[in-house]
Ligand code: SF4
Ligand code: SF4
């Protein structure tokens with residue numbers, strides 16, 4: 001570990017780029033999350049019905065139908081063939097996320113993200129142990145189980161517990177005791193498992209990760225040669241394992257973060273003082289030399 | 303050194319196996335819990351009625367994505383989405399409570415038109431064909447009409463008046479010389495809109511809309527009503543049946559039908575005497 005990794009998070013980036021630039025994507029993300037919530041609240045709060053419905057299904061300007069494809073494929077698994085409107089809506093949503101990155105949903109839209117981010121912030125602040133870290137494959141098992149239950153019970157299984165739609169629907173239509181599931185997610189991430197919910201359990205995120213596996217919009221460690229090993233990107237990334245192959249890759253390998261797990265949150269771009277990262281497309285062929293000097297013994301194997 | 307013939311499984315392989323077993327076990331427990339929730343959810347409480355055209359409950363839970371578009375397009379704010387822990391219906395699914403806000407039976411059925419999934423069946427185009435439940439006069443001991451008074455409110459407010467609900471005349475045993483106008487629901491025409499339950503003047507409604515599964519009995523498949531079969535056939539169902547003399551009050555001493563006396567209301571067509 002270098003001396004720099006002992007500095008407070010994003011210290012260098014703030015010094016070098018200024019606070020605002022070092023929080024650019026974080027602020028944009030919070031605005032985007034608020035935007036998608038307010039959009040749905042305009043109707044019930046102010047009587048402006050641009051958008052009706054909720055994240056599971058909506059109608060914008062009385063013409064554009066959107067449907068959550070994850071909910072819809074559970075419905076298909078349950079044996080119901082939906083009418084055209086819902087199918088059209090799901091195809092539109094799937095096409096968009098398939099292009100810009102499935103887990104953009106997680107980091108820019110999902111109302112649970114601020115909750116798990118807050119849990120993680122507090123978790124770090126309190127310096128808690130990272131707790132139970134489920135295996136990498138756990139989320140796929142959960143995902144498979146959700147489908148098995150949908151098929152066996154003939155119902156949209158995840159909707160009985162899904163904190164994502166429950167919170168969004170709750171805020172737009174009335175919460176009831178749905179806040180308890182949100183609290184459960186917060187507590188889980190705070191004390192049971194660091195970054196556990198979004199990183200290892202939530203089948204919605206798993207679905208969008210798979211959906212965006214071939215997405216065009218990608219983060220790239222283009223200037224990885226400049227990396228000074230402060231490790232801030234690993235500290236802020238909700239899925240740190242996606243960084244390693246791109247950042248620590250050898251000369252010939254791609255600097256693109258190609259894993260579908262990457263949420264395209266752009267936080268790594270924010271906190272990197274030497275501006276290693278940038279948003280680009282997956283066909284970006286620019287060469288990216290690896291870091292010249294191995295900073296740790298054994299890191300650079302060629 | 304030569305390798306032994308049969309090695310114990312490599313620690314690597316053993317770990318993979320135990321990991322897989324553990325994951326499968328955890329998955330099964332998680333899946334069972336979820337399946338329990340999913341099957342519990344089918345027990346829709348009796349007061350929670352689904353919007354017009356809703357598929358049967360088990361299918362509905364596989365079709366409704368809980369988007370609330372039906373709720374938004376209902377002009378009377380009849381519908382709402384069930385909230386976790388406060389409403390009995392499955393979380394997020396649309397329902398209404400007749401006693402609070404009944405369905406006004408819109409001609410254009412906006413809720414069905416709004417549904418993107420077909421959870422509300424788009425083939426329902428005539429609201430009179432809706433089957434949200436069936437009204438039942440549950441308490442004849444408190445219903446004012448059943449007590450011999452003239453309230454009639456449930457009858458008057460019914461959007462399918464004289465078909466779904468009629469007032470049937472009965473003798474009032476208590477007073478001896480009045481009539482009881484008994485509110486009587488006819489299930490084939492009742493849509494279950496809940497207007498009667500909403501308007502019942504009693505503090506607790508004497509007429510209530512119940513889900514069909516609670517409101518209706520069911521005849522055994524093989525049951526035939528003899529008089530209907532006979533009507534259809536125009537002859538006794540069993541050949542050669544003898545119509546026995548009807549014993550009736552009348553001027554004759556033998557209590558049989560006699561000139562000037564009562565005639566039997568019904569004669570077996572084509573039966574020998
Ligand atoms: S028919 Fe009309 S009043 Fe009844 S639930 Fe539908 S939209 Fe509401
Ligand atoms: S519009 Fe259809 S899918 Fe949406 S909540 Fe109503 S019944 Fe369910």
Ligand code: SF4
Pocket residue numbers: 439444445446447448453454455456457485501502503504507508509
């Ligand atoms: S409104 Fe109530 S009390 Fe009046 S007749 Fe109907 S059921 Fe009886």
